[in-house]
Amino acid sequence: MTSISQTTRPAYSAASPRSDGLSTGFYKLLFMTPTILVLALVVAGPLLYSFWLSLHEYIITYGMGDLVWFENYAVMMSDEFAGVSWVTMKLTVIVVVLEFLIAFGLALLLNQSWLKFREIYLLVLMLPILMTPVAVALMFRLMFNPNLGIINWLLSLVGIPQQGWFGDPDLALATVVFVDIWNETSLMLIMLYAGLKSLPQDPVEAARIDGASAFQILWHVTLPMLKPVILVTLLIRMITALKSYDLIYMLTQGGPGKVTETISFYAYRLGFRFLDIGQAAAVSFILLAAVVVLTVVLLRIMREN
Amino acid sequence: MQPSLLLRIVTHLILGLCCLVVLSPLLWVLRTSFADKIVAYQLPPALFFTPTLDNYRMILVEMDFGTFFLNSLIISLTSTLLAVVIGALAAYAIDRYKAGGNAMPIVILATQMMPPIVLVIPFFLIFKDIGLTDSRAGLIVTYLAFNLPYVVWLMMSFMKRVPRELDEAALIDGCTPMTAFIRIIVPALLPGIGAATILSFVLSWNEFLFALMLSGNESKTLPVAISSLVTQQGTAIGAVSAATILAMLPMAILYFAMRRFLVSGLNLGAVKG
CATH class of the missing domain: 1.10.3720.10 (MetI-like)
Structure with a gap:
């Protein structure tokens, strides 16, 4: 099964040139960039920020206080x-x-x-x-x-x-x-x-x-x-x-x-x-x-x- | 094989009883939403009375629920549209080009499982700093945090059912991956796109925590507006009922109109992965 699908799938090999001369890698990036950007912006970024917050003394009314690590x-x-x-x-x-x-x-x-x-x-x-x-x-x-x-x-x-x-x-x-x-x-x-x-x-x-x-x-x-x-x-x-x-x-x-x-x-x-x-x-x-x-x-x- | 009459009767009794449990609260609230003040409070309740639209007039005109309804609609539709377009591209790249390697599906699933409270805390502070609090745009963007992973995950399972031969042939015939996507994949993926659109809209429409913390008078969504009625429930049963019906109505219509899409979407998204 694997060998068949490999031989009949030249179009997916990363090196094969396209009619527009752009590599598969370029398209991969093009298709994934919006998702990666969004996930970085609304998931990964806030998550990291929140972890940073959790390491601080932070009362909303006073703003961010000391770094207290895992206190x-x-x-x-x-x-x-x-x-x-x-x-x-x-x-x-x-x-x-x-x-x-x-x-x-x-x-x-x-x-x-x-x-x-x-x-x-x-x-x-x-x-x-x-x-x-x-x-x-x-x-x-x-x-x-x-x-x-x-x-x-x-x-x-x-x-x-x-x-x-x-x-x-x-x-x-x-x-x-x-x-x-x-x-x-x-x-x-x-x-x-x-x-x-x-x-x-x-x-x-x-x-x-x-x-x-x-x-x-x-x-x-x-x-x-x-x-x-x-x-x-x-x-x-x-x-x-x-x-x-x-x-x-x-x-x-x-x-x-x-x-x-x-x-x-x-x-x-x-x-x-x-x-x-x-x-x-x-x-x-x-x-x-x-x-x-x-x-x-x-x-x-x-x-x- | 036909089982005994008793077994069949018991089966129908159980199923019928469960349907009754599901339907009766909905019908009760529907009935109360058309009741005037006196009827709404009556115990024993009156089953037959002259229906009135006063409750709907009250929440739509006096309490401005029309605006909140519109806010919900704009935010849910825009966020869904963005998620579906971005997510379809990603699902294609992940399935056909293994973009992001083996880790990508895991990242997508993990994101989908994340409790909203984890994100709402940083969002609240970030939005305050950059002035996005109480804006529709802010909610649209944050809703992508749960819409997008959901849509990608769902479309990945639909992608697996689109035969590779289709787009491979297109690529050999000189299509670029982009044109193959638009001409071949999108039409073949339509059931998946339909299911993803509906389910993502449902998620957005029902979302509560983000909207509660990040919206204000300008961008308040229907669930938040409804939650603020809680304090008044002792005084305005009819209005609260009407608001409840108003929030459920689009979902009920969607449900009856698009049940096939929904069921296939829920199955593929959840079980088959």
């Missing part, structure tokens, strides 16, 4: 950081696991060959994927409003007393999880459903002819074949969950107390409420480190498959 990173040792890390981890694990189970279950149901109205189900179930998170959050704030919201009223019909939802320390995280599931499950559903659909049907048929039960087919045939897709789906969702910010800002602002405060929101609060840019930048880099680790794992899995 800002000592925030990692604080109870507060431990708290927000715990919330972030809890939230990430809970939403990823629940959303995966729901999405995978629905994908399996939707993949049944005999299913009627499949297109309609898909159309509805994928609707939340596009909804502006801020608007989704506001929609649920209205509905979960303790006094005016429809949800408490509906629950009162079956005799459940009024709940504080986002204002109740015991319920706030669970309510955020509910909104997150509503908003984000579609993405996992679309990925898992597409994965299921692209699986070859022969092994499943063979197992069925051999008398395997539906559960045995799922466990011994479908799941192993789908493993790469599942892993990639889980990782991508974990990364997006780790960095998610909109819902927390809109639903609870990290409260009540700090029961729903995530690392992203904590960095925001340090930087733009307490005006401590140095610490905020340090916290954001710690979050970035976590995301980078997950991304490396993601890449490795993608490459293996």
